[in-house]
Amino acid sequence: MNDEDIRVGVFVCDCGSNIAGVVNVPEVVDYAKGLKGVAFADEGRWSCSVDALASMQESIKEHQINRVVIAACTPRTHEPLFKATVKEAGVNPYLLEFVSIREQVSWVHRSEPETATQKAKDLVKMGVAKAILLEEGEEIRLPVATDCMIIGGGMAGMTAALNVADQGFNAYIIEKEQKLGGLLNSISTVSHDHNEILAADIVKAKADIVESHPNIKVYTNTTIEAVEGYIGNYKVTLNANKKSEKLDISTVIVATGMREITPEQGQFQYGDDPRVVTQLQLEDRLKHWESGIKDVVIINCVNSKNETRGCCAIGCPISVKNALTIKKIKKDINVHILYRDLSMVKDEQIHLQAAKAAGIKFIRFPDDRYPEVIKNNGNLMVNVYDILLGRELKIPSDLLVLTVGFKGSDTVEQVKGHLKVSSNPDGFFQEAHIKLGPLDFASDGISLCGCARNPKSLKETCEEGIGAAMRASIPMKNGYIEAEGIVADIDLTHCNSCSICWKRCPYSAIKVNEHKEPVVIKALCKGCGLCAADCPKECITIVHYSDDQIFAQVEAALEENAQEKIIAFVCHWCALGGVDMAGVSRLQYPTNARLIRVMCSARVSIKMIEHAFELGTAGVLVAGCEFPTCHYITGNYAAETRLKRARKKLAKKGYDPDRLWNTWCSAADGPKFANVMRGMIKKLGLEQGVF
Numbered sequence: 001m002n003d004e005d006i007r008v009g010v011f012v013c014d015c016g017s018n019i020a021g022v023v024n025v026p027e028v029v030d031y032a033k034g035l036k037g038v039a040f041a042d043e044g045r046w047s048c049s050v051d052a053l054a055s056m057q058e059s060i061k062e063h064q065i066n067r068v069v070i071a072a073c074t075p076r077t078h079e080p081l082f083k084a085t086v087k088e089a090g091v092n093p094y095l096l097e098f099v100s101i102r103e104q105v106s107w108v109h110r111s112e113p114e115t116a117t118q119k120a121k122d123l124v125k126m127g128v129a130k131a132i133l134l135e136e137g138e139e140i141r142l143p144v145a146t147d148c149m150i151i152g153g154g155m156a157g158m159t160a161a162l163n164v165a166d167q168g169f170n171a172y173i174i175e176k177e178q179k180l181g182g183l184l185n186s187i188s189t190v191s192h193d194h195n196e197i198l199a200a201d202i203v204k205a206k207a208d209i210v211e212s213h214p215n216i217k218v219y220t221n222t223t224i225e226a227v228e229g230y231i232g233n234y235k236v237t238l239n240a241n242k243k244s245e246k247l248d249i250s251t252v253i254v255a256t257g258m259r260e261i262t263p264e265q266g267q268f269q270y271g272d273d274p275r276v277v278t279q280l281q282l283e284d285r286l287k288h289w290e291s292g293i294k295d296v297v298i299i300n301c302v303n304s305k306n307e308t309r310g311c312c313a314i315g316c317p318i319s320v321k322n323a324l325t326i327k328k329i330k331k332d333i334n335v336h337i338l339y340r341d342l343s344m345v346k347d348e349q350i351h352l353q354a355a356k357a358a359g360i361k362f363i364r365f366p367d368d369r370y371p372e373v374i375k376n377n378g379n380l381m382v383n384v385y386d387i388l389l390g391r392e393l394k395i396p397s398d399l400l401v402l403t404v405g406f407k408g409s410d411t412v413e414q415v416k417g418h419l420k421v422s423s424n425p426d427g428f429f430q431e432a433h434i435k436l437g438p439l440d441f442a443s444d445g446i447s448l449c450g451c452a453r454n455p456k457s458l459k460e461t462c463e464e465g466i467g468a469a470m471r472a473s474i475p476m477k478n479g480y481i482e483a484e485g486i487v488a489d490i491d492l493t494h495c496n497s498c499s500i501c502w503k504r505c506p507y508s509a510i511k512v513n514e515h516k517e518p519v520v521i522k523a524l525c526k527g528c529g530l531c532a533a534d535c536p537k538e539c540i541t542i543v544h545y546s547d548d549q550i551f552a553q554v555e556a557a558l559e560e561n562a563q564e565k566i567i568a569f570v571c572h573w574c575a576l577g578g579v580d581m582a583g584v585s586r587l588q589y590p591t592n593a594r595l596i597r598v599m600c601s602a603r604v605s606i607k608m609i610e611h612a613f614e615l616g617t618a619g620v621l622v623a624g625c626e627f628p629t630c631h632y633i634t635g636n637y638a639a640e641t642r643l644k645r646a647r648k649k650l651a652k653k654g655y656d657p658d659r660l661w662n663t664w665c666s667a668a669d670g671p672k673f674a675n676v677m678r679g680m681i682k683k684l685g686l687e688q689g690v691f
Helices: 025-033 050-062 075-088 102-106 113-133 155-165 182-186 199-212 279-287 315-329 346-357 412-419 458-478 500-504 530-534 547-557 574-584 606-614 635-652 670-684
Strands: 008-013 038-044 067-072 096-100 140-143 147-151 170-174 189-192 195-198 216-219 222-228 234-240 243-249 251-254 258-260 276-278 295-302 334-339 361-364 372-376 379-386 391-397 399-404 406-408 446-448 480-483 488-490 510-512 518-520 540-542 566-571 593-598 619-625 660-665
Touching (some): 008 050, 008 113, 025 038, 025 113, 038 050, 050 075, 067 075, 075 096, 075 574, 096 113, 102 113, 102 574, 147 155, 147 243, 147 458, 155 182, 155 199, 155 216, 155 458, 182 279, 189 199, 189 315, 195 199, 251 412, 251 458, 279 315, 295 315, 295 391, 315 334, 315 346, 334 379, 361 379, 446 458, 500 510, 530 635, 547 606, 566 574, 566 670, 574 619, 574 660, 574 670, 606 619, 619 635, 660 670
Parallel strands (some): 008 038, 008 067, 147 170, 170 216, 251 446, 276 399, 295 334, 334 361, 566 619
Antiparallel strands (some): 189 195, 234 243, 379 391, 488 540, 510 518
């Protein structure tokens, strides 16, 4: 398409006063009208409203717009809506570029309307520069059959399997243990309303239904040896009772559960004294209670809710449940629960009140002053400072119970390798998005549920099992799925078959054909861009994130006052989530940064960084997912390695390598991103807002 055929439409949203309260939107619209390639620009009060979307479609048709730039809120939430809108108006959705002037401008620069408006103009200019170079793309439609594999035969897995099977689909449960039930097999009772139900009865009832269902096949004592392929076309090799078996699978649900974090040897006398146990070990004792126990002390928040990990979510209700069970066994046993604070939802307050009525004593200790366990003439004694009483207490203990945190199943690393998915530092699997895709992985066709995702109650576990089954059932019901069209393309003209691309691809989406040439299996490719950034011959292009498009954004950003600006390459997932969270939290930081969204930090090539410095930027920031998680499995590791090489190359070219920054943050870590921005401005000696 010739330049004269390019007709860009720019739609700038007021978002009520969310944007217009800081940014001079009419001024931004007038500025957009003067940009090269722009045929139409308009202001919208609520651009995502039904009326505004209809008006946008009319404008696209009336002005024959063939590229669209939306300047509004975050693309992480609203981009799909606008993609659908422009598609209905006859424009390929891959010809849409999204610019965030709410989270990245108005919300974080509230006291600087003039420089905020200038930043909004720059972001729109960058969006238009990229939009001019955009090319049409298309989703990849893949056929999907009706066979679902559920990894894990606990309550989440069994619930998911039943819901899949009841819809007429085939469900295959893969369980590594000898029987179904998972963690519930180790538990004595489960709280329900005002009653305690035997966990064994719950497991038996559910397992009987599962094992008799005609659409469910159960594999126990079975592990997964290999998984190849993609949604609708998985080839799975099982080791079932030491015999190899192969399955053709369409979708996958991960329900691998969790396990307790074992306390350190000697911590609260654990491992040194058999009278010190964890809650899960107590559950076993409750099935066969020992006589002679008169005093039981429970210490909550052991190795959780600290600098290493957050609240375990279920420790408090577990401690109350088991304390009540002990009282029901023998009501004259003295039970003390030592806690920092009690995290219990409304429904669990019934059990808390019942515990107090049963005579269970609750003692609150300071966050920085945990109880101390000592031995006195062979007897266990717990010293604890009671905040409410304001003094130290000494409590005898015949049985000391530690409420510890949890981590993912010991199969997590194996499953991660097979399915190419991510997990957090505690071994819980990482969902695609905590709000928008809580039961989905980044890879299409794979869902997760239950305690494979995080610790939760039995009720929540079963609910998530139902939810994961629904997610897996959608493509099986439709018979197909449309995969994202942001994928890699390889031009073999200058390819020297160096093998870097196919060896480093996190998804094994690049194969070598009979001519020893790399070929992209687009159904597997997720468009992270690692291959394109590493290709020494620059043979690989990423749809919607090509080198030329990103260079155009850099050039547009640095066209004026480059020495006062920072180019920030930010990954779409966690890092941009951190940017958005800084905005939502109204964290104020300097206006110097111009953010360029990439799908993964691994997409940022050394050439992109060098180009920014050649154009006079004050500094470059590369922001990606917090280690060890990454939406693209190993993308942040690849980016970190490349940044080390980039600093050496910058130094050889005479640029200060300390002007190249990087940060790895979670999607919830807005303060970290804001602090990085402030730190860069201070370190680079920039005056805030000088453009």
